[in-house]
């Protein structure tokens with residue numbers, strides 16, 4: 048199968064609609080990462096998305112809808128705090144988990160009684176969703192466990208010959224996946240951190256928990272138990288306070304003939320004065336936006352990425368840390 052990369056316009060939207068209504072899958076841009084979308088009502092189409100990605104079949108998908116889609120067709124018991132959060136942050140990088148009416152295929156939620164719903168703000172995503180007027184089940188458009196894609200080229204690298212169409216909407220401005228928020232209880236609980244932070248949710252909802260699975264407990268967001276976002280090369284992760292040790296490690300590895308690179312923010316790169324660096328940028332938003340592209344660049348150019356965690360760990364950096372730890376298989 049030939050894979051085309053096309054800009055989002057009238058012609059490519061028509062092609063995307065043809066593919067998706069015929070049970071196929073299309074990659075499309077969002078403000079977080081690229082998604083691989085299929086008709087959420089069509090079980091075979093949803094199962095095919097799992098197959099294309101090599102995704103474990105107990106890791107549920109998020110349904111994407113346009114901003115005027117009537118959610119009461121999909122979910123029930125939307126609490127007042129969720130309505131307030133939706134008014135404040137949607138469309139945007141916030142996925143909300145509700146009780147499912149069972150209208151979409153049960154393959155979407157892997158048999159769970161809940162449904163994760165997202166209204167992306169990216170114009171290309173909104174145009175596609177409005178053009179289809181369907182709930183679109185879409186995981187990130189990468190091979191399962193690999194680094195998520197933030198450009199059409201990244202999608203192509205992972206899924207060429209497996210899908211017909213990648214809609215190209217440029218580089219994703221957000222760069223890490225949406226915050227997944229459980230809205231089935233008395234208060235919101237973060238299941239996956241992201242660009243809509245605990246602080247932002249608390250400001251609107253009054254309170255916000257963060258789910259931490261206990262040993263042996265059945266995880267509430269099944270995606271959490273898998274290693275994710277991993278580049279094809281070796282990785283090591285150092286806490287910010289051990290950045291000098293990271294530099295020593297770079298020297299040691301280089302002397303041993305290993306092609307190693309440091310990955311850190313611009314200020315840390317200046318401080319350490321390293322030249323073999325995968326520079327994540329200056330601001331917190333830059334760091335989130337560049338993380339996956341730099342991990343993918345790293346696997347092309349390096350045998351070993353020596354990552355240094357950001358100094359700050361709250362707000363958006365909590366999402367970045369979560370991804371970094373998973374990418375490096377680290378418990379830091």
Ligand code: TXA
Pocket residue numbers: 077079080081082083106107108109140142144156159161162163165167185186187188223224225226227238239267268269270271
């Ligand atoms: O930003 C994003 O969310 C991107 C773009 C494409 O929208 N999508 C994305 O999808 O990251 P994926 O499949 O890579 O991650 C979905 C996450 C997983 O951790 C999954 O376990 C969780 O959402 N999830 C989905 N449905 C759920 C549900 N009913 N209850 C709890 N967690 C759920």
Ligand code: MG
Pocket residue numbers: 186187195
């Ligand atoms: Mg993913």
